[in-house]
Amino acid sequence: MTAARTSLRKRAGNGATRRNDADEIGLDALVGHAGYAVRRFQLWIFQDFIKTLAEVDIRPTQYSVLTVIGANPGLSQMAVAKRLGIERARLVHLLDGLEQRKLVKRIKSKADRRSHALHLTAQGETEITRFKRLAARHERNVEDRIGKENRERLLQILAGFT
Amino acid sequence: MTAARTSLRKRAGNGATRRNDADEIGLDALVGHAGYAVRRFQLWIFQDFIKTLAEVDIRPTQYSVLTVIGANPGLSQMAVAKRLGIERARLVHLLDGLEQRKLVKRIKSKADRRSHALHLTAQGETEITRFKRLAARHERNVEDRIGKENRERLLQILAGFT
DNA sequence: TATTGTTATACTCTATAACTATA
């Protein structure tokens, strides 16, 4: 009893209004909000992705752009932006970076000279296999963290948002 | 056969390199990445939260701060920041806004004069019940979107990240 | 010396608007 009470007060000398200090703080209504849990999980998962792919300096959004272009060569910037839910203005900068790194090339479309057909370069094709290998390692980290079945259940539940 | 092929080419007049235009674009390796699904879901859920609480002008982070202070009056800014995974520098600005709106007050701690004890104001106590009512409505939107059981499964799977 | 709150800076991301060249 006294022990339980003490565990709620980290430093006994604190003022009467101070109750606890870090982990023992209740979240009240926040527990039970899907959005809060999802936000915290997303922070964790992106941090792990960035860390796991740090050696190739590829961030989640860059990876998604490369993957979609690789699987659908010739797409326009608009099509990629729409498909991934990225602003087309932002995709311009993302592609600038990937083009400077010789991973992607923009080819002027003959059919519609306003638009660019996006392709991986030969180097991009080569490197993306390494990115995918590292991304698979990251995915195993997720499994280790939440469990193999839970990860699959998660993918099923959220399949409608991809 | 021809029909299936045509469905992959939205406008027949396009150049040979252009294949498809919007929804029909394959994600390839992206499907199967928990991080991608979680990111897209998080975007949706935050947008719905913002929309549902637009009439009270409360965003997800503000709601989480108010909820934690309400459930743990007297907390320091450091304690709130740590508990919610917010930078303490950012919490300063968040609290500035909530204090100007008379929802929160900072009280100088007598025990440790470096720190502030955070409390909801009387007005904050009143208004938070309205915020919680709207947040519950948002939560029902999530249920409508992914299903009641799936939402609960999700909360279970991600409980370790809150 | 270390910590709390604060200020400031930089970088990422989102949201717009406007411009150009094409259609």
Next chain:
DNA sequence: TATAGTTATAGAGTATAACAATA
């Protein structure tokens, strides 16, 4: 007139570093 790509700007959000007051 509408669209694709671009440029620019403003606002969140994140990540740091440094400072004053206090421990």
